[in-house]
Amino acid sequence: MHRFMNGLARNMALLGGIVLTLLILLTCVSVLGRGINTFLHSGLGEALLGGATQTLLDTGVGPILGDYELVEAGIAFAIFAFLPFCQITNGHATVDIFTSKLGVNANKFIQMVVEVVFALVLMLIAWRLYDGMLSKMRYTETTFLLQFPVWWGYAASLAAAVVAALVGVYMAGVRSVEFFTGRRIIAPAGGADH
Template sequence: MHRLMNGLARYMALLGGFVLLALIVLTCVSVLGRGINTFLHSDLGAGLLGGMARTLLDTGVGPILGDFELVEAGVAFAIFAFIPFCQITNGHATVDIFTSKLGVSANRFIQMVVEIVFAVVLILIAERLYDGMMSKMRYGETTFLLQFPIWWAYAVSLSAAVLAALVGVYMAVVRTAEFFTGRMIIAPAGGADH
């Protein structure tokens, strides 16, 4: 079961990384296009390039239409795509000033409670995303510039949020079993300790 959950979390994180990389390229191209467009509209650009400036402007050189709408939807997906991997690898930041002085049993109890709370919150987030997606579908809301249905962004984010909730429940079950059996199933290492 752990291999399946870990594999799903890794693939979702990779997909989130590819989306984030595409958004970075999109943003850079859009900013570059905006800068070139501004230069071509300036007196300096028109003076240096003459009629070529008008020709370039007529080809549509400029920012990518709706870039911020795509970035908004893509970043929302990427955030949810990284949560399952962070959850299963125990990659969340921890501050153990107090807990480092406690025994193994107390730390297992705290870890169990934290994982259960995470699972509940992730389920709640997924449920709220589903409700929001259904609302956007019902009312047919679209983005301002690109006019794509807003529920599409909710749907892709929901897919990652559902996986995050599944991984959260899995980790809560694992940590609960660890607490009650006294044996380690998944090593709790890997977090960003502070």
């Protein structure tokens, strides 16, 4: 079971990384286009390039239409796509000023409670994303520039949030079994300690 959940979390993180990389490239190209467009509209651009400025402007040099809309939907997906991997690898930051002084059993109990609460929060988020998606579908809301349905971004985020919730529930189960049986199934505290 752990191998499957770990693979699912890794694949979701890889997909999130691909989307994030594409969004970075999109943003860079858009900013570059915006800069070139601004330069071509300037007096300096006109003086240096003469009539070529209008030719370049006629090709459509400028920012990518709807770049903000694509980044908004894509970043939301990427964030949810990284959550399962962070959860299964204990990658969340922890502050152990108080808990470092407690015994092993107390720390196992705290970790179990945190995992259960986190799983519940992830399920709540997935549920609310589902409700939001249905609402956007019902009212056929679209983005301003690209006119693509807003629910598409919700659906992508929902898919990643459902995977995050599944991994969260799995980790809550693992930590509960570890606490009640005393066995160690997954090593704790792989995250950044502060």
